[in-house]
Amino acid sequence: MAEPTFLPRASFQTLLDALARAGYRCIGPQRRDGAIVYDTLRGPEDLPQGARDIQSPGRYRIERPDGPRCFAWANGPQALKPFLFAPRESLWRSERDAGSAINFAEVRPASEPLAVIGARACDLAALKLQDRHFLEGPFADAAYGARREQLFLVAIHCTHPADTCFCVSTGDGPRATDGFDLALSELDDGFLVQAGSEKGAAVAAQLPLEKSAPAQRDAAEREIGAAAQKQARRLPGRNLRDALFANLEHPRWEEVAARCLSCGNCTSVCPTCFCHSESDRPSLDGTVSVHVREWDSCFTQGHSYIHGIVIRADTRTRYRQWLTHKLGSWHDQYGRSGCVGCGRCITWCPVGIDITAEVAVICSAEFGVRSAE
Ligand code: SF4
Numbered sequence: 001m002a003e004p005t006f007l008p009r010a011s012f013q014t015l016l017d018a019l020a021r022a023g024y025r026c027i028g029p030q031r032r033d034g035a036i037v038y039d040t041l042r043g044p045e046d047l048p049q050g051a052r053d054i055q056s057p058g059r060y061r062i063e064r065p066d067g068p069r070c071f072a073w074a075n076g077p078q079a080l081k082p083f084l085f086a087p088r089e090s091l092w093r094s095e096r097d098a099g100s101a102i103n104f105a106e107v108r109p110a111s112e113p114l115a116v117i118g119a120r121a122c123d124l125a126a127l128k129l130q131d132r133h134f135l136e137g138p139f140a141d142a143a144y145g146a147r148r149e150q151l152f153l154v155a156i157h158c159t160h161p162a163d164t165c166f167c168v169s170t171g172d173g174p175r176a177t178d179g180f181d182l183a184l185s186e187l188d189d190g191f192l193v194q195a196g197s198e199k200g201a202a203v204a205a206q207l208p209l210e211k212s213a214p215a216q217r218d219a220a221e222r223e224i225g226a227a228a229q230k231q232a233r234r235l236p237g238r239n240l241r242d243a244l245f246a247n248l249e250h251p252r253w254e255e256v257a258a259r260c261l262s263c264g265n266c267t268s269v270c271p272t273c274f275c276h277s278e279s280d281r282p283s284l285d286g287t288v289s290v291h292v293r294e295w296d297s298c299f300t301q302g303h304s305y306i307h308g309i310v311i312r313a314d315t316r317t318r319y320r321q322w323l324t325h326k327l328g329s330w331h332d333q334y335g336r337s338g339c340v341g342c343g344r345c346i347t348w349c350p351v352g353i354d355i356t357a358e359v360a361v362i363c364s365a366e367f368g369v370r371s372a373e
């Protein structure tokens with residue numbers, strides 16, 4: 001990859017202008033309701049300048065603003081998932097005509113060119129997994145595909161991991177290595193810019209970029225290296241499939257079930273979870289029915305309802321299903337684990353259940369490690 005160039009902080013607006021000229025609506029991080037979330041970015045003044053996030057199991061806080069940086073935080077509750085896999089959408093509708101014949105029509109997904117600014121390495125890794133799930137094989141998902149085609153990604157290399165991050169141990173961060181159109185390293189006075197695609201290079205060509213100095217490149221590298229060093233959490237291995245399936249009756253499943261509320265927060269914030277349910281919404285007069293898909297969670301009773309019985313009737317079996325699928329049988333389906341180490345399920349779990357701590361206990365016989373508990 002070519003040497004990065006430098007975009008002064010005062011010229012950040014030129015990036016938004018170039019993306020707007022290319023037809024994209026810019027989405028970027030903003031402070032909202034005590035968190036950093038993605039929303040339409042009208043200008044650099046919308047960015048969370050100076051914000052730092054403090055995360056720990058079951059806890060998320062934004063510190064008082066300090067300093068010029070706009071991306072000196074780890075991640076918020078959203079990843080890229082809601083922009084591609086809509087939380088709720090209609091897939092098709094059926095309509096009864098005057099002669100009582102029923103006609104079916106696909107509902108074309110609403111989609112527009114979006115440029116997401118601030119994607120992290122873990123979220124790009126999760127996107128790659130979602131691409132495999134929704135786009136590969138004989139039945140590509142039209143709604144996901146339409147949105148994916150129109151997505152432009154501006155990645156930011158992570159320099160401020162949260163206490164809950166463990167992307168180093170899953171091999172997915174903190175540096176964004178591929179899957180982006182542009183990648184930025186944030187420095188106090190601006191950004192080092194690298195293009196990762198032809199689309200990215202075309203946008204970069206419109207920016208007032210300067211040659212980067214060796215000291216700037218060294219500083220950026222040091223910060224990414226320090227971010228990797230800072231991560232204290234980890235999984236005991238990249239492939240836990242056999243260890244987890246050897247421990248399906250471990251007493252820890254019962255212990256974690258006593259704490260778990262089965263609320264599904266962990267699956268909502270997880271950037272790789274794709275479980276959904278489908279239902280039909282008929283009109284009262286019976287002439288029209290719309291088929292709707294919405295996010296679901298393996299923590300709900302209904303998700304395992306089949307032919308009159310709930311297969312996973314208790315929290316123990318639901319938590320076990322989530323963990324053994326995410327870290328175990330994903331290897332059979334997708335050739336790797338379904339966890340990219342973003343830590344969101346730890347932060348946003350209301351009772352602070354920590355996937356790394358649970359796995360450490362459940363797989364302790366195989367890996368010889370135990371949680372700090
Ligand atoms: S399981 Fe947790 S840490 Fe892993 S990708 Fe999902 S939310 Fe992130």
Ligand code: SF4
Pocket residue numbers: 259260261262263264265266267299348349350351352353
């Ligand atoms: S692990 Fe936490 S977030 Fe997930 S369902 Fe249980 S209580 Fe909710």
